[in-house]
Amino acid sequence: MQLSRIGVVGGGTMASGIVEACILADYDVVVRTRSEAASHSVKVALERHLRRRIARSEIDDERYEVAMSMVRYTTEIDDLYDRHLVIESVVEDIEVKKHLFAQLDRVLIEGSMIASNTSTLPIMALAATTTRPERVLGLHFFNPVGSLRLVEVVRSLVVAPEVLEAGRHFVQTLGKEPVIVNDEAGFVVNALLFPYLNTAVRLLERGVAAKEDIDRAMMLGCNYPMGPLALLDLVGLDVAVAILERLYEETGDPAMLAAPTLRRMREAGHLGRKTGRGFYDYQSKA
Incomplete structure (x- = not known):
């Protein structure tokens, strides 16, 4: 063709x-x-x-x-x-x-x-x-x-x-x-990626580690180029919540339920890099 x-x-x-x-x-x-x-x-x-x-x-x-x-x-x-x-x-x-x-x-x-x-x-x-x-x-x-x-x-x-x-x-x-x-929700990459990102937010909510340390741990321990919270800021928190909602709708897996912090940040308009503020502050960066 x-x-x-x-x-x-x-x-x-x-x-x-x-x-x-x-x-x-x-x-x-x-x-x-x-x-x-x-x-x-x-x-x-x-x-x-x-x-x-x-x-x-x-x-x-x-x-x-x-x-x-x-x-x-x-x-x-x-x-x-x-x-x-x-x-x-x-x-x-x-x-x-x-x-x-x-x-x-x-x-x-x-x-x-x-x-x-x-x-x-x-x-x-x-x-x-x-x-x-x-x-x-x-x-x-x-x-x-x-x-x-x-x-x-x-x-x-x-x-x-x-x-x-x-x-x-x-x-x-x-x-x-x-x-x-x-043709399944999340296909391969997002079906694996977003539960991981969601878990990182839940670790932050429970006070397991500071956001910088969560990101540093995954970068140094798993050789990832970017930590999960920084990656969420790049993706956009509104996009992340929408993807998690779709994954939960299709699978019913509790791991796909968007962490409360994600939902509240979306409601506040703190969506990450595109709004200048998410888990990190980008407004003061050149």
């Missing part, structure tokens, strides 16, 4: 990272956002990331210009009509995604594939909103997309084998490593 024309829906960090990976692999990309401002944000992020690659001698100026020429921006969903594959990376809300998948199903040419970058939501529920459920799959990228090589390729109950294989091959063409996973 030949893929050369890619669509990306979304205007956030993950969407811009996916676009970057695609244009560096010489795919023709159309980015659909909800506003001109969001399109501008994606373009600015792409320019910044590619300039950093130039500074690191990963690409040269000519490669930069070629990559930037591979992407176009639109606010109209109909402009995605001729894409072979559209990757959705919008807000992690099942109803929003269902509505988008139904729209994509209406405008895309016959034979096109639709993928979701969701980290926890059921691919089958999204596929069921379309007339082509066998051509819907999950492609779960990890943040930051530019440096993390893993992509979970999610297999629903009805996805066609050739579609799953096309998704796996597409990931490889981006220079990334695909892992085939079943």
